[in-house]
Structure formats: structure tokens, C-alpha cells
Amino acid sequence: MSNAVANGVAGAGGGIIAQIITYPLQTVNTRQQTERITKNKRPPSSAHTLVQILQVIKTEGWGGLYSGLKPSLLGTAASQGVYYYFYQVFKNKAEVIAAVRKIKGSGDGTVGMFSWLLVAALAGSLNVLLTNPIWVLVTRMQTHTQAQRKILEGKREALLADASESSLGGSNLEDKLAELDSMKPQPYGTLHAVCEVYSEAGITGFWKGIIPTLIMVCNPSIQFMIYESSLKHLRANRSSNKQGLQNVSALEVFLLGALAKLGATVSTYPLLVVKSRLQAKQEIGGNVSLRYSGTLDAIIKMMRYEGLAGFYKGMSTKIVQSVFAASVLFMVKEEILKAYMGLADKRRKVISNMIK
Template sequence: MSNAVLNGLAGAGGGIIAQIITYPLQSVNTRQQTERVAKKSQSQGSSGGTLVQMLQVIRSEGLGGLYSGLKPSLLGTATSQGIYYYFYQVFKNKAESIAAANKRKGHGDGTVGMLSWLVVAALAGALNVLFTNPIWVLVTRMQTHTQAEQKILEAKKEALIRESGFIGSSLHDKLRELDSVKPNPYGTFQAAYEVYNEAGIRGFWKGIIPTLIMVCNPSIQFMIYESSIKHLKKKRADKKQSSIKVSALEVFLVGAIAKLGATVTTYPLLVVKSRLQAKQEISTNNSLRYSGTMDAIVKMIHYEGFSSFYKGMSTKIVQSVFAASVLFMIKEELVKLYALLANKILLLKLSK
């Protein structure tokens, strides 16, 4: 098995485990990102911290509400991590061979520089985005469906109170009738049908522009990660330690630091992407509905202020840093396990 395929499979395995562990945080974070409250209403729009919001979801939707969209999300994670790590390893191998060739010609020390790491990660990330964006559109829709349905119901109630001639108990009965309406089942196929009805095939690539720009997130992450690991190994080699191998705990910590730096840098783009991919009825105010990336950015600044670009960032930092740390650690351990098994199989063959 080639090291590109091995890293792809290990990345997919690590990604699935990390996703399952941190999914409730991701689900709540998507709701935080897509919540739209104009400046004049922001004092009324706060819905508490992450833990409070998680409890609200459990109270209104049950525990399953925190895992809405988990199935396509796991598919997306496995596909995304598999594609990313496969192409990352392919491009990494190429970059290392170019660096080695340059050393033979008397240029450089044979190691891959920071800029090369950025290019490698960016290329792998761009291919990953183009292949998997439709899956993440469906995941976002499923995570925010209940939120959108509640907003639609609130708008109907407001219209009924404002426009109808009902008074007293008649109005109360009508409002109670609206409350009793059960939402239609909403799964992956329903989400796909809704997206297609709204915008056709193009709808599955909503948010592709900020998502492609966000390729710099894993680029920054891997630049920090690879440079830090390289520094650790070099430091140990300089001290002439018996082993320059990096432990699972060190991989976990370096992965956390790398993801933290990348998340803080690119978070505003993630908010824009989530808002474009969510159902636009999530806002009852037409001024807070978006037709494209620039329209979203301009309206967010004008109606909600710059703080809207950082909604839910604390939740995202906890979720993404922990998920990335788990992913890196498990991926590296899976690669080591495969190498160990391959060596044992080889020794058994040689002993026969």
C-alpha cells in the first residue's frame, strides 16, 4: 500500500472518531454562526453560552437534536479527510523529492520550507473542497433546519397577530393551532431535494468561494504542524538523543496549537460560508438574507456589525482544536500500527 493511500485511510479513520466525539459542539456552533440579529435587536437576541444552548436543544428536540446531520457529516468527514490526506501525501512526496533534488544540485538543505508546506496544503485543500462541498451544504441544512422552522413559525405568528381580525380567544386558538403543527421529517434526501428546488445543481456548491478561500485554514494549520514537528526532531537530533520520534501526546499538543492558529485567522470566512449554506428563511428579516458572498459580507457589516463575523468562535475553538488534536494523534498512531503490522508480516515471510 502506498504511503498516500495509507495516510488517506488513516486520516479518514481519525476524522470519523474526532467528529463523533465533538459533533454536539459543532452542531451548536453552526446554529450560533447562522443566527442573524440586527444591531438594534442584539440586546434581545442573546441566547446564552454554549452549554445553555446545548441544554435548550436537548429540551426542545431531545438528545438527537445535537446529532442532527451526523450521518452525512460522518460521510463528509471520511471523504474529506481521505481525499485531503491522500493528495496532501502525494504533493508532500513531490515537494520532498524536489527538495532532495535541489540539495544534490547544491541548493538548500534538502528539507521542505514553510512556503512549500503552504502550497502543498493549499492544493490538497482546494481539491478536497471541490469534491466535498455538496456534503457540507446538506450537513449545514440539517443542523439548522429546526432553527429555520422555528423562525418561519415565529414569522407566521407575528403576521397573524398583525394582520388578522382575530381577537381574544380566537387569536389564542389560531396561535395554538400553529404551535400544534408538527414539522415534516427532515433527512438527507429531504435536504438535498430542498437545495435542488431552490437553486438547482449550483445550490450544492453554495458558499464555495469563502470555502475555497478557507483552504488557507488547513494550509496555516499544516505549516505550523509540520514546522513544529520538524523543529522537535531537529532539536532532539542536535542533542544526539537515542530517539527523535514524536510521542502521541506531543502530536496532540502540536496539533492543538496548529489548529488554534488556523481557526482564529479564518473564522470569519467560516461564518459567511455557514450563512450562505443555511436556509435563508432562518431570518425573518429580508435585510439579513443573502444572495452571494459579497452580499453576505456587506449586509453583515451594515446590519450586525463586525462582531457578527465572530459569532460562536469560542465554541468553534474548543471543538476544532480538540477534534484536530484527536485526528492528528489517531492518524499518526494508525500509520505506526500499519507500519508495525507490515514489518511483522515481512518478518514472517522471511522466516519461512
């Protein structure tokens, strides 16, 4: 097995474990990002993460926090596998180029920051183009209940408005309102989400939000630049101190991963909100300000109706979720790679002894 394939498998394994652990936070964060609140309205108490988690459990059960988990795990495995495979392929090429430059006397043989950014950006772009349809479905499934609630609220407001302008009232109005209140979101599985996306926008609907998502490849680029640079500095520092311990521990990898993801998340979060808004169901109420025809339209309407704060909704939740998930991912990935390298060494020794 090549080191690129090994990194792809390890990345997929680490991503799946991290996703399972942090998925409830991800579900709540996606709902926070797609909640439309205008500048002159106060956000509801459900905007607080813990309160919203408890509300989801109360109204939807534990399953509500894990809505869309199956396609999400598939997306995570595919995304992390694709990303880490191509990341390692491009990283190997970058290291070869750096070594050649050193021989020619134009470098120290190490990969620079710009090269790390380019490597991560290329791997991230390929990952986005191949796996974006999966994340469109995941976003739909995570926000389905929220979208249905908004639609029912719109119908309720329209019914009350009609009642005030007509003779509808009394028990007739109360019956209709009670009927609306008794309605619950219909079961919403992966196939339903696929059909809905296709009926709304055809095959191109599965690549909604692709522009901000492609721009967001700078997120893992920044993340890996910080991570690789910090790891390189840590190992170089130990080597210069002659500690003889250049292997980094799982805890140190966890902390380096957290630092890297924190920096990347804070700098690119507004793009993530725009992406989630575009991928979520657009039929939320009858207000045109809540519907987006594209990336630029979403940015303009968010700025106009929600202000700058709209681009940072749920950021505290995202920081906790993404930093913890990235830390777990890096730690598990490195441990899987260590185990693989150990098995590979043992296999080589066994083969060498058999030849002798």
C-alpha cells in the first residue's frame, strides 16, 4: 500500500470517528447558520447551543440530532479519503521538487508555506468537486424540520391575515389553526432529499453552494499550513535540542490540530454560512428576502436584511465542533498511520528473514 493510499484510509477512519462524536453539534450549527433573523428582530432563545440541543431532543428525540448521519458518514469517508489521498500525492511531489531545488542550490530542501497552501488547495478543490452532492443532501436532512416549521409558521400567519380581512373566525379559525399546530414534519430520508433537490434544480442542484465551497478550500489550506508548519517547528526544535524524540505524541497532535482548525475556522466562517444557506431548502416562508438565487444574491440579501452579524451565526458552536473534530481526526489518523507503519516494518522484517 502506497503512503498516499495509507493516508487516505487513515484520514477516512479518523474523519468517521470525529463525525460520529461531534455530529449533534454539527446539526445544531447548521440550523443556526440557516436561521433567518432580520436586523430588527431579536434572535430566539433557541439560538443558544445547549438550549437548542435540548429543544431538538424534546421535539424530535435523539434521532433529530443525528438526522442525515448516514449520508454524512459516507460523505466524511469519501471526503477525507479523497482529500488525504490527493494531499499526500501532491505533498510527495512538492517534497521531491524541494529536494531537487536543494541539489541545485536554490533552497534548504524543505517545503515552504506557499507550497503547503498550494498542495492543500489542489487537494481541497478535487475533494469539493467530487463530494459536494453528498453535503447538499446532508444539509437538507439536517434542516428539514426547521424548514417545515418555517413553512407552517408562514401558513399560520397567512391564515390569521385572511381571517382579519374576512368573516373567517370563531371555531372555524380555531379548527384550522389547531390542524396546522397538529401537523408534524413528514419522514425525510436520503432518497426523499435526492428527489427534492432534483425536482427543484435538476442535476445542477447537487452542486449548490459550489462557489463559496470552492473558495473555502482556503480553510483546509490555512489549517494544514498552520498544522504542518507547527509540526515542522516542533520536530526541528527537538532535533536541535538533541532530545532524540522527534516522534510527536497523540496529545501534541491533538493540540496542534485544534490550533490549526481554530485559525482556519475563524477566518473563513462567513463563507460557510453562505454555503449552508444555499444548500438548505429555499422555500422558507413567503418572504423573498429569505430565498437566494446564487452566491452573490445570498451575500447581498444577508447584508441588507441581517447585517454583518448574519455571517457569524452559530460561530461559537462551529468553533467547538470543528476544532474538537479536527483534533480527533488528526490524532486518530496519526495513530492509524503509526500502526500501519509498524505492521509494514514487521512484514518487511519477516520477508527479509525468509529470504535469508
